[in-house]
Amino acid sequence: MEGLSYLFLLLENLALKGTAVQSTTFSGCVATKAIDGIRYAPGTAHTYCSHTGYELNPWWRLDLLDYYYIYKVTITNRGDCCLEQTTGVEIRIGNSLVNNGNNNPRCGVTSLVPAGSTVSFSCGGMEGRYVNMYIPNIQMYLTLCEVEVYGTAKKQVIRVQVKAAENVDEAELKTLVLNKLNQTLSDKDVMLTWRMQPNGKVFQKNKTVPKQSPVCSSLK
16 A cells, blocks of 8 residues: 545635625615625526626725635626626736726636626636726626635645555546545535646655664663
């Protein structure tokens, strides 16, 4: 048997702990409705989604209340209509409030998001307190039914070591381990992701070194 060690990041949806504001509010669809934990929105956006007025450069901003490393941002669109209201949205992450936070570094830009669907963007550990959704240089509504922001207050890397046969299928073992961890953490709002070793692999083989018996000597 040989030891296999692997690393993964334990991420949580930080948006649920934050506060939200937006440039304007349409018909009571306040900014906080995009961080209420209700991802899929049946019916109209008026009940479940945030919604700005029809304006030039609409924006929505999440304040995480502290500085975090952001690895993933997920956006869910309204389920009834109006796909253009979540098209061309720039995801901005950073610590500045210049231009309402819309000048912070960009993680990604949405393309056409089908009604009721969810899209995710990998942000690679961008650091920031504020997460903005911003449609620049156009007059438009901005609608968001749910925004999820996965990250950590610091790079919480957990190392686990297991024993496995020398001929173990690493891809199969990775799936089994991840499934087991997800089952264990099913009641928590977290996301697991693998971290690559310097050699480009998830798993790192460790040779087992047998313990040596203590050497006893006697003096005559």
